[in-house]
Amino acid sequence: MKKYIVTLTEEERKTLSDIASKGKQRSQKILNALILLGCDKGDYQTEHSTNEEMSRVLQISMRKIDRVKKRFVEGGLDAALDKRTGNRIYAKKTDGDFEAHLIALSCSEPPEGFARWSLRLLADKVVELNYIDSISHETVRRILKKTRSSLGNKRDG
Structure with missing residues (x-):
């Protein structure tokens, strides 16, 4: 595993101390600030905590400490403090035409032997x-929920 060494400037230490002491931020942001302050090996740090000590005191995993240090070294202070947003993009499998067919099918008569359409049947x-x-039946559920359609209810048509 790579070792990420955190060295904070005096201004960064002041910013992190303000975040940690005021308590007006999200809890994870405060926790990340405390981690960075504890891991600092810069000139302005008087005493350094080990990962084991921080893990025990803050009641967090060693892995979280490593992730915060890695985000700081690779992306800077803002990246280490703020929640990471997902960067995956999913292609939509359905379109309006398919949704119209699905709704029409759900409003039609169910198959022989069934009282109504189930999501899996659809x-x-x-x-x-x-x-x-x-x-998947879950995608069918989301489409029908979005359209406020019921599964084959007589009142819906």
């Missing part, structure tokens, strides 16, 4: 009818 049927290659 998911299987749209794949069978070649409206889409594959779909």
